Amino acid sequence: MTKVCVVTGASSGIGAETVRLFRLQGYQVFMGARREERIRKLAEETGATGLRLDVADSASVRSFVRELPETVHVLVNNAGGALGLEPVTETSEEAWLSMYQSNVLGTVRMIREVFPRLSRSQDGSHVVNVGSIAAIETYLGGAGYTGVKHALRALTETLRLEWLGLPIRVTEVDPGLVETEFSIVRFGGDTRKAAKVYEGMDPLVARDVAQAILWSVTRPPHVNIDQMVIRPRDQARADKVHRRTGN
Ligand code: NAP
Numbered sequence: 001m002t003k004v005c006v007v008t009g010a011s012s013g014i015g016a017e018t019v020r021l022f023r024l025q026g027y028q029v030f031m032g033a034r035r036e037e038r039i040r041k042l043a044e045e046t047g048a049t050g051l052r053l054d055v056a057d058s059a060s061v062r063s064f065v066r067e068l069p070e071t072v073h074v075l076v077n078n079a080g081g082a083l084g085l086e087p088v089t090e091t092s093e094e095a096w097l098s099m100y101q102s103n104v105l106g107t108v109r110m111i112r113e114v115f116p117r118l119s120r121s122q123d124g125s126h127v128v129n130v131g132s133i134a135a136i137e138t139y140l141g142g143a144g145y146t147g148v149k150h151a152l153r154a155l156t157e158t159l160r161l162e163w164l165g166l167p168i169r170v171t172e173v174d175p176g177l178v179e180t181e182f183s184i185v186r187f188g189g190d191t192r193k194a195a196k197v198y199e200g201m202d203p204l205v206a207r208d209v210a211q212a213i214l215w216s217v218t219r220p221p222h223v224n225i226d227q228m229v230i231r232p233r234d235q236a237r238a239d240k241v242h243r244r245t246g247n
Contacts, residue, residue, distance in 0.1 A: 001026045002182045004029075005217075006072055006074065006075045007032075008031075008033070009046075009055075009078040010042060013154070013182060014078055015033065015078040016042055018213050019042060020046055022101055027073075028050065030047075031054075032064050034052065052078075053058070055109060057105025062076075063107075065113040065117075068114070069119055072117040072120075073121050073123070074126045074217055075125075076119060077111070077130065078130040080103035082099065082142075085142065094216045097123055104148050107129055120137065124168065127169070129172045130213075132176075133229060135153040152172070153172060153227075170224065170226075173227075174227060174230070177235055179201060179203040179204070183195075199233065201234035204232050208230065
């Protein structure tokens with residue numbers, strides 16, 4: 001039987017690579033994000049089914065989930081990201097609310113709506129939440145983002161308690177610096193500022209994280225990978241990065 005995988009935030013970066021890798025493994029993939037044109041192109045490229053999805057909007061999540069097959073084997077909650085890098089005293093409430101909406105409540109909405117379909121799988125199912133090293137560390141200007149990823153970690157761990165005895169595995173994949181559109185979004189479209197984040201160092205690429213997601217899902221059914229922290233070799237902590245300067 002073909003297994004079904006659902007990926008949120010598939011219009012770029014880690015989500016798009018996850019779609020590609022699961023398709024290569026023969027999964028039937030359903031993916032969503034807000035930028036429909038991107039999703040349409042990736043659907044053409046991979047044969048996955050692309051649908052508009054805004055995880056910050058309950059109605060959008062419900063209509064996305066209505067289009068899914070009755071049984072879902074893998075749910076990858078990847079949609080999210082950071083907004084801003086200001087100190088707490090200068091931070092915008094709007095940015096915090098938006099980060100909470102996509103990273104935390106978006107994940108809760110997806111899990112709540114997909115749960116009946118995950119429960120129908122005879123061979124067990126798997127939820128993978130894409131967290132961050134921001135789930136286990138803090139850094140200057142990062143209170144909003146580290147706050148939401150810490151909350152996501154609490155959610156992941158609580159699910160593992162609440163689902164104990166059910167055949168549903170729960171994994172959190174926590175990457176360090178990955179060069180995607182993440183920093184462009186964080187800095188409101190400022191590509192020069194975004195490029196500085198990765199200057200002089202070798203960041204992870206989206207495929208590194210997608211491979212970790214796939215690896216955790218393809219372990220034997222009795223094995224639960226709780227948490228995977230993956231950093232570039234050039235990064236020791238969120239704020240401790242080795243950069244090569246000059247030639
Ligand atoms: P990215 O290239 O900016 O991708 C983010 C994806 O999330 C996009 O497809 C975006 O699609 C989607 N998204 C954001 N808000 C959404 C919403 N409300 N509804 C549906 N989709 C939404 O960045 P990325 O690095 O691949 O990020 C993926 C995940 O990895 C995020 O959870 C991020 O926090 C995490 N992460 C990234 C890094 C890093 O350094 N890059 C490190 C650790 C963790 P639309 O805008 O089209 O909706």
